[in-house]
Amino acid sequence: MAATARELKLTPIKNGTVIDHITNGLALEVLRIIGATTLDKDSTVSVALHVRSNKLGWKDIVKVENMELSPRKVNAIALIAPTATISIIREFKVREKRSVDLPEKIVGVLHCPNRNCITNQAEPIESEFDVTQRRPVILTCVYCDREVDEFLPYLA
Amino acid sequence: MSLHGRDLISIRDLSREEIEAVLAAARKMIPYAEGSKVSHSLEDKVVAMAFFEPSTRTRLSFESAVQRLGGSCITIADASVTSMRKGESLHDTIRMLSSYADAIVIRHPNEGAARLAARASDRPVLNAGDGAGQHPTQTLLDLATMQEAFGTLSGLKVVLLGDLKYGRTVHSLAHALALFGGEIVLSSPPSLALPDQARRRLEHMGAKVSEQPDIRKAVRDADVLYVTRIQKERFGDESEYRKVAGTYRIDASVLADAKPRLAVMHPLPRAGEIAPEVDDTPHAAYFRQAFLAVPVRMALLDAILAGGPKGG
Numbered sequence: 001m002a003a004t005a006r007e008l009k010l011t012p013i014k015n016g017t018v019i020d021h022i023t024n025g026l027a028l029e030v031l032r033i034i035g036a037t038t039l040d041k042d043s044t045v046s047v048a049l050h051v052r053s054n055k056l057g058w059k060d061i062v063k064v065e066n067m068e069l070s071p072r073k074v075n076a077i078a079l080i081a082p083t084a085t086i087s088i089i090r091e092f093k094v095r096e097k098r099s100v101d102l103p104e105k106i107v108g109v110l111h112c113p114n115r116n117c118i119t120n121q122a123e124p125i126e127s128e129f130d131v132t133q134r135r136p137v138i139l140t141c142v143y144c145d146r147e148v149d150e151f152l153p154y155l156a
Numbered sequence: 157m158s159l160h161g162r163d164l165i166s167i168r169d170l171s172r173e174e175i176e177a178v179l180a181a182a183r184k185m186i187p188y189a190e191g192s193k194v195s196h197s198l199e200d201k202v203v204a205m206a207f208f209e210p211s212t213r214t215r216l217s218f219e220s221a222v223q224r225l226g227g228s229c230i231t232i233a234d235a236s237v238t239s240m241r242k243g244e245s246l247h248d249t250i251r252m253l254s255s256y257a258d259a260i261v262i263r264h265p266n267e268g269a270a271r272l273a274a275r276a277s278d279r280p281v282l283n284a285g286d287g288a289g290q291h292p293t294q295t296l297l298d299l300a301t302m303q304e305a306f307g308t309l310s311g312l313k314v315v316l317l318g319d320l321k322y323g324r325t326v327h328s329l330a331h332a333l334a335l336f337g338g339e340i341v342l343s344s345p346p347s348l349a350l351p352d353q354a355r356r357r358l359e360h361m362g363a364k365v366s367e368q369p370d371i372r373k374a375v376r377d378a379d380v381l382y383v384t385r386i387q388k389e390r391f392g393d394e395s396e397y398r399k400v401a402g403t404y405r406i407d408a409s410v411l412a413d414a415k416p417r418l419a420v421m422h423p424l425p426r427a428g429e430i431a432p433e434v435d436d437t438p439h440a441a442y443f444r445q446a447f448l449a450v451p452v453r454m455a456l457l458d459a460i461l462a463g464g465p466k467g468g
Contacts, residue, residue: 116287118268123245125272143268144289145166147353 010046016065018087018094019077024050026081027060029152033076034064043067056083076109078102079137079151102131106139110154117144127156159459163274163281167292167328172335175299178455181464182300185451188224195454197462198227204257206250206273207284208235208264213424214284214294217449218261218457225454227461230257250276259461262286280460288322294423295328297452299336301445302380305419309336315374317343317404318384318429320350325423326384327354334363342367343374345400348386371404375414381406381439383422383429407431411439421445 022030027047031037036045043066053059068088069077077084078100088096108126112119119127119141129139129148139148148154159174170178187193203222207215219229230253232238240249246269253260254277262273263284270283270290285291303309314333316326320342330350333340340363342350349367358365368374375381383406388397406420406429419441422430426442434440458464 112268114267116265116267118246118264118266118272118286121246121266122243123247123272125247125275141268143271144287145267 010048010061010063012092013044013046013063013065013089014092016043016063016067016089017069018089019062019064019069020059020085020087021053021056021081021083022060022062022077023081023083024056024058024060027062029080029155030060030062030077030084033073033080033155034062034067034069036062036064039064039067041066059083071103072107072109074100075102075106076155079106079109079139080155082137102134102137104131105129105142106131109156110139110148110151111156112141112144112146113148113150113154114141114144114146117141117146119143158463159456160461160463161280162460163283164292164456164460165270165274165281165283166290167295167332169292175296175332175335177464178296178452178459179300179303181455181459182296182448182452183304185454185458189221189447189451189454191224194226195224195458196226197458198222198225201227201258201461202256203227203229203457203461204253204260205229205231205233206253206260206262206264207231207233208240208246208262208269209285211263211284213446213449214263217446218282218284218293218453220450221453221457224450225458225462227457246272247276250281253277254279259457282456282460285324288324288327290328291324292328293449293453293456294325295332296456297445297449298325298329298382298421298423299332300448300452301421301441302419304444304448305417305441306379309333309338311337311339312379313339313341313377314380314382315341315343315368315371315378316350316382316384317371317374317406319348319386320344320384321348322387323384326350326382329382330354330358330363331361334358334361337362339364340366341374341378343369343371345369345404347396347400371406371410372413375411375418377415378418379415381414381418381420383420383426385423385425385427385429405429405431406434408433408437411437414439 048061106129128142132140250273267287267289274281422442
């Protein structure tokens with residue numbers, strides 16, 4: 001796959017994950033989701049902010065070496081940056097590329113915004129939301145029924 | 157579909173047909189609730205009352221319902237005397253209770269507590285109010301009161317008055333009224349208006365929803381005036397509570413232009429929202445409403461624990 005000059009603003013990685021088409025300005029949140037400051041393995045993270053994009057106008061890109069994202073992290077990215085795509089790179093080649101689709105349930109990714117919700121008390125349970133609308137995304141807390149349409153402030 | 161073995165967490169757990177079946181069974185339970193007939197349908201059953209928040213009517217009517225059906229109760233009436241004070245989670249408390257009882261009735265100050273309890277318990281759980289969330293058995297007895305007064309639930313014009321923001325009874329009731337094609341008139345101080353989310357849901361169900369802050373105008377052509385208490389415990393800020401408390405009161409003059417058959421309802425306890433002079437008018441339906449709690453809860457417990465009425 002021929003790399004364009006624009007993509008080369010970030011060094012190609014041998015193995016790892018490229019998160020592309022991130023809504024412009026949200027790369028730092030994506031870094032927080034993937035835990036970029038607490039990686040304990042041989043893994044370099046590179047970030048490009050405000051990159052020209054045909055689809056989005058402007059976008060951010062994050063590349064993480066030697067790491068594939070857990071489904072929970074993918075779900076969290078899907079909530080805050082639904083246009084993002086995730087490519088798994090092995091031996092410099094894109095082995096798998098997909099958009100971040102939301103499953104029907106989102107577990108353990110967000111705190112319920114309702115402070116009085118039982119999931120925000122000291123109980124041995126994880127938050128759990130049903131995806132009750134997809135465009136734009138609305139989640140409903142399975143426990144307290146609160147609808148959520150803003151996700152950034154509530155990421156776990 | 158049978159309610160046997162099922163949880164009742166939200167009124168949305170029930171279809172219109174299931175609600176109608178519970179109300180029909182509740183009508184048959186009235187002589188048993190009054191003590192003129194005797195039932196043994198829960199004879200071998202133990203029902204746990206897990207009340208983590210103060211309650212008089214709900215707990216006593218549930219206990220009465222169990223005992224009128226020949227069952228027995230074990231009760232947590234004050235969470236401060238349980239191991240939760242030692243830091244035991246609700247999850248573990250319920251898990252333990254579910255091994256002592258055949259069903260659990262729970263009231264809790266946190267929204268979602270009843271759903272958690274249902275997941276922690278392998279016995280049926282009935283929600284008797286979770287925070288500002290759901291209170292489905294109250295809704296069923298509210299519907300039973302309206303049905304008894306009007307013979308039908310279809311097409312009633314119901315004014316919901318008071319705390320429509322924190323009042324858990326109105327959220328459940330409004331949903332049920334929408335199921336039966338009622339017309340809902342919202343009348344509240346602006347700071348206690350029905351949350352947008354709740355209103356959107358009602359409109360999405362096809363309910364006719366309007367607002368009328370002027371109580372006199374609102375009751376003029378209404379069938380039911382449903383009054384709620386402004387609950388001090390739901391306010392984080394006492395100054396907000398004081399601003400709102402006492403801004404509305406139903407007395408004979410408010411009801412002067414009402415239809416003769418207007419039914420005034422209230423989940424009780426009242427805190428000055430309805431003047432005592434209304435008690436002696438034909439409009440007062442709230443004491444009948446409080447009584448109907450027993451046959452409605454009997455019908456539910458019977459359906460959930462014993463599979464419902466056997467035969468006619």
